[in-house]
Amino acid sequence: MTCNTRIMATLSALVLLLAAMAAIVPGRTAAASSTPVEDWQALTERAKGQTVYWNAWGGDTVINAYIDWVAARVKEQFDVTVEHVKLTDTGSAVARVVAEKAAGRSAGGSIDLIWINGENFAAMKRNGLLYGPFAEMLPNFRYVDVAEKPSTILDFTVPTDGFESPWGMAHFIFMYDRDVLASPPKSAVRLLDWARTHPGRFTYPQPPDFVGTSFLKQALLELATDRDRLLRPVGDDFEATTAPLWAYLDELRPHLWRGGKNYPESSTRLRRMLDDREVDIAMAFNPATASNDIANGLLPKSTRTFIFDAGTLSNSHFVAIPFNASAREGAMVVANFLISPEAQLHKQDPAVWGDFTVLDVAALPVEERARFRHLKLGPATLTPEELTPSLPEPHPSWVGALEAEWQRRYGH
CATH class of the missing domain: 3.40.190.10 (Periplasmic binding protein-like II)
Structure with a gap:
């Protein structure tokens, strides 16, 4: 049995256990937000000093270096510490959240932020394992191009409903x-x-x-x-x-x-x-x-x-916050920084990562827009126009x- 098969088997068993324990409230698909983001400044104050355990795939040194850069910037700007928990399979993190809910651990969870999309998001949303909705309340979400990049709010055909925030575009x-x-x-x-x-x-x-x-x-x-x-x-x-x-x-x-x-x-x-x-x-x-x-x-x-x-x-890739995250405010600060023009521009630089932006560049302030326009994509990288049509x-x-x-x- 492969590692991935073992993880998925464990996840399936834990989901069945969770349902059997009736831990999921009937009629709910995700955990309700208990902290409306009415005052972002107050939230960033509460986030100071928190440590965000970000569970994210760790199999690429380029991406790991970008996450390290994010951690340094978030620490400098917001006094939030980011610990990158490197995963080989996102399903293992999902299984941990399932196990914590089955054990009645409704607060103080071991995961604060998770890099996620596709079937893992669908499973977490369906089983009430996510905090939110929060994404559209993030100040920088106003720049996300939901009109021309519908995958930023539709994850493998599943509506995100604000339970995950996009931070990058992918194309096969x-x-x-x-x-x-x-x-x-x-x-x-x-x-x-x-x-x-x-x-x-x-x-x-x-x-x-x-x-x-x-x-x-x-x-x-x-x-x-x-x-x-x-x-x-x-x-x-x-x-x-x-x-x-x-x-x-x-x-x-x-x-x-x-x-x-x-x-x-x-x-x-x-x-x-x-x-x-x-x-x-x-x-x-x-x-x-x-x-x-x-x-x-x-x-x-x-x-x-x-x-x-x-x-x-x-498709788009996202970050989500588990229902029982210990550093919920810090996780939201990180999610918001990830969709800032600064972070998105740095990420799209092919010398850094080259991951395409989720933002509507035309809607950005003039200086930020110019920085995107002048960014060279690299000798082998197709332009957004050349990447059409997309499926x-x-x-x-x-x-x-x-x-x-x-x-x-x-x-x-």
């Missing part, structure tokens, strides 16, 4: 070395045709790696006869709905790297394979990943990125179902 992209591959295939069908004539030169990360699972969703969105069906919860028609995907992967598999008998364990490993010219195409869920790797000497300068002609997946994420319930079926078919 492919990367290649233009000195090796002159014309990359820009659809799932053309990718299969290309793989047939270039055996062993393509693969994808093994699900449940996030990017590997995203590749499954990307292909399914193109191949499904009814794409809108994926926007609703998975049901008894799973086999029929996903049949085109498995037929496609069955055809693709013998042409993959190592004949589809092995898969890279992560997207990071896949990018190293691209650098070593073991494969000709890699993938990521950040448009700036290739530019970052070029700057750090991890990919050749001739690396470029592309999306499929019909578009690729995009919405399927309902989060499809993730576990797709991963389980992939494991049954190809994971041995």
Whole structure:
């Protein structure tokens, strides 16, 4: 049993226990806010001296360095300490909150802020594990571009309802070395045709790696006869709905790297394979990943990125506050800083991270707007205009179902 499988099994068991104990109030989907943010200045005063335990994925040194920068700025500006609790899987943090609620720990929780989206947010919201709503009360939320970036308030089709605050945009992209591959295939069908004539030169990360699972969703969105069906919860028609995907992967598999008998364990490993010219195409869920790797000497300068002609997946990532957070005010201060023009600009700098902003740049003060306009994205980073069209994420319930079926078919 993999680490991820164990975590999800534990989480499922704890959710069942929680429901059995009737700890969730009927008719409620999340914990009610007991501290309305009527006076932000007063809240920041209460936050002084607090330590915020921010549970966030810790698998990327670039992102870890950005979180360290956030911690330094928040400490300097607001006297709030941020401790980055590095996760390998967000599900482990969710399971901890579930366990604390099942044990009756309604205050003094071990997690104050959590980097989250997708199925983990849906599970926490559904089971009353979140504090809020708070997001739209944050002073900097007025800059968030909810009109042109609807994923900032719709997380994998699930309305956020103010129970999480966006802090970054993600877009599924492919990367290649233009000195090796002159014309990359820009659809799932053309990718299969290309793989047939270039055996062993393509693969994808093994699900449940996030990017590997995203590749499954990307292909399914193109191949499904009814794409809108994926926007609703998975049901008894799973086999029929996903049949085109498995037929496609069955055809693709013998042409993959190592004949589809092995898969890279992560997207990071896949990018190293691209650098070593073991494969000709890699993938990521950040448009700036290739530019970052070029700057750090991890990919050749001739690396470029592309999306499929019909578009690729995009989503937002968020922070949320558990219902029993110990440093609730401090967590809100951090969430607000994350959507400040200062933090968003620093984050979008490819020399820092390159993660795209959730803000409406046109709505910012003139000086801040100019800083965004003059920011160079990097040699391999597509512009926001080049990243269109974007495809919405399927309902989060499809993730576990797709991963389980992939494991049954190809994971041995």
